[in-house]
Amino acid sequence: MAKNITVLGTGYVGLVSSVGLADFGNTVTGVDLRTDIVDTLNGGRSTIYEIGLEEYLQRDLESGRLSFTTDGDAAIADADIVFFAVGTPPKADGHADLSQIEAAARQVAANLTGYKVVVTKSTVPVGTNRRVQNIIAEASGKTPGTHFSVVSNPEFLREGKAVQDFFHPDRIVIGYEDDRAREYMEDVYRALYLIQTPFVWCNLETAELIKYASNAFLATKITFINQMANLAEAAGADIHQIAKSMGMDGRISPKFLHPGPGYGGSCFPKDTKAVAATGDEYGVDMSVIKAVIEANDHQKVITAGKLMRLMGGSVSGRTVAVLGLAFKAETDDVRESPAIDIVQELLREGATVRAFDPEAMDNFKTAVVGEGPFGNNLNSDLQEQIAEAAASRLHYCSDEFDALTGADALIIVTEWNAFRNLDMDRAADAMSGRLIFDARNVLDPERAREKGFTYAGVGRV
Numbered sequence: 001m002a003k004n005i006t007v008l009g010t011g012y013v014g015l016v017s018s019v020g021l022a023d024f025g026n027t028v029t030g031v032d033l034r035t036d037i038v039d040t041l042n043g044g045r046s047t048i049y050e051i052g053l054e055e056y057l058q059r060d061l062e063s064g065r066l067s068f069t070t071d072g073d074a075a076i077a078d079a080d081i082v083f084f085a086v087g088t089p090p091k092a093d094g095h096a097d098l099s100q101i102e103a104a105a106r107q108v109a110a111n112l113t114g115y116k117v118v119v120t121k122s123t124v125p126v127g128t129n130r131r132v133q134n135i136i137a138e139a140s141g142k143t144p145g146t147h148f149s150v151v152s153n154p155e156f157l158r159e160g161k162a163v164q165d166f167f168h169p170d171r172i173v174i175g176y177e178d179d180r181a182r183e184y185m186e187d188v189y190r191a192l193y194l195i196q197t198p199f200v201w202c203n204l205e206t207a208e209l210i211k212y213a214s215n216a217f218l219a220t221k222i223t224f225i226n227q228m229a230n231l232a233e234a235a236g237a238d239i240h241q242i243a244k245s246m247g248m249d250g251r252i253s254p255k256f257l258h259p260g261p262g263y264g265g266s267c268f269p270k271d272t273k274a275v276a277a278t279g280d281e282y283g284v285d286m287s288v289i290k291a292v293i294e295a296n297d298h299q300k301v302i303t304a305g306k307l308m309r310l311m312g313g314s315v316s317g318r319t320v321a322v323l324g325l326a327f328k329a330e331t332d333d334v335r336e337s338p339a340i341d342i343v344q345e346l347l348r349e350g351a352t353v354r355a356f357d358p359e360a361m362d363n364f365k366t367a368v369v370g371e372g373p374f375g376n377n378l379n380s381d382l383q384e385q386i387a388e389a390a391a392s393r394l395h396y397c398s399d400e401f402d403a404l405t406g407a408d409a410l411i412i413v414t415e416w417n418a419f420r421n422l423d424m425d426r427a428a429d430a431m432s433g434r435l436i437f438d439a440r441n442v443l444d445p446e447r448a449r450e451k452g453f454t455y456a457g458v459g460r461v
């Protein structure tokens with residue numbers, strides 16, 4: 001039987017989940033604290049760029065099964081199931097900040113009108129769902145398993161492919177404790193059951209750790225290939241052939257073996273830090289993940305340093321075109337994007353930056369000077385200096401050729417498809433210099449060199 005669902009938080013995960021769960025036939029109310037988000041969504045416009053999302057949003061709004069509100073109390077009181085899709089950002093010590101989760105748990109306790117299943121979709125450290133259970137039990141005086149049940153249902157969607165991933169997930173992981181909760185979750189995901197999506201039923205702690213283990217492993221794989229690329233470059237080898245051959249081994253798989261400027265985004269940086277902090281809490285050695293965090297930070301420094309070196313040691317007074325600002329292609333998300341560090345470094349070193357991204361310009365504008373909607377990694381001491389430099393030396397351009405106009409050098413930071421087929425003749429006409437640093441290896445080096453460019457990629461000669 002389709003369920004009445006409330007989703008708390010309509011950010012990336014909450015919005016995609018609200019739309020997807022409504023499309024499965026459930027009645028869904030998405031709740032956010034921000035009126036602007038709720039108004040935009042009720043108007044049929046998506047607040048994030050994600051292929052296909054706006055079409056689904058409009059279709060589900062029209063069906064009457066989906067709506068958005070800021071009134072969390074009423075939405076919770078009416079629901080059979082409450083999903084938590086609120087943020088769990090990193091604290092300064094690396095631990096996940098669980099204040100939004102705890103506030104949501106207290107809000108559920110205050111509106112526990114009948115039996116409800118409370119489902120955590122946010123990424124939370126091991127032990128959090130049990131904490132949620134305790135908060136609700138203590139604040140409401142009600143009994144877990146009888147008046148409410150807590151379920152852990154971590155989300156694995158990839159930004160850029162979020163809609164596709166929601167409807168065709170590799171697996172659905174559900175940590176649960178009682179059969180009634182399991183039946184509710186079977187109803188919620190019946191549409192995926194029918195297409196034989198693998199379901200992993202496990203305890204709360206296992207579900208929580210599956211999410212962290214997966215993200216930490218993927219972050220490790222990226223970092224591994226980045227370091228291998230650095231070594232290949234130093235030794236005169238070709239990382240493309242190395243990665244391709246490694247990927248032919250079924251035990252390794254070819255995915256996540258693309259070198260670049262370091263991973264970013266809203267998940268890998270914070271989830272690796274959180275799992276390392278959890279290891280410290282339990283007194284368990286997490287040195288592999290700690291090394292990954294350090295190596296990834298260093299990869300951004302290496303990338304910026306390499307551009308400086310290619311430009312003769314100084315960028316002061318020079319103009320650099322930066323193509324790609326999102327942390328990866330097909331998204332407008334700039335959270336922890338390597339482009340932030342690279343542009344800030346260029347501005348600090350006296351360069352003029354001409355920047356372009358097909359989708360992430362607005363988010364980047366605020367993030368680069370420290371006022372982004374998602375927060376960013378700007379060192380606060382330098383905030384004023386960066387803001388001042390950005391005002392006079394950072395230009396947002398209308399397309400890639402506008403960005404290239406008068407540039408001494410080009411750096412490609414995000415692997416957008418549009419950049420793969422960059423028209424080299426037009427690029428050469430627009431630029432005043434002839435240097436390309438392809439930090440994502442998206443261009444054909446030969447084509448670039450034929451047109452008279454000095455081309456540098458990552459991990460290849």
Ligand SMILES: NC(=O)c1ccc[n+]([C@@H]2O[C@H](COP(=O)([O-])OP(=O)(O)OC[C@H]3O[C@@H](n4cnc5c(N)ncnc54)[C@H](O)[C@@H]3O)[C@@H](O)[C@H]2O)c1
Pocket residue numbers: 008009010011012013014031032033034037072085086087088100103104107121122123124155156157158159266267
């Ligand atoms: N972004 C991803 O690709 C991704 C993928 C998998 C898992 N996750 C996890 O999902 C969670 C959410 O991530 P996100 O990127 O969607 O976050 P986000 O910051 O984009 O969105 C969170 C939203 O929750 C709202 N909110 C906070 N407290 C609320 C409350 N009490 N009631 C209603 N709304 C409230 C905020 O206003 C915000 O809009 C995080 O734990 C994240 O780690 C994210």
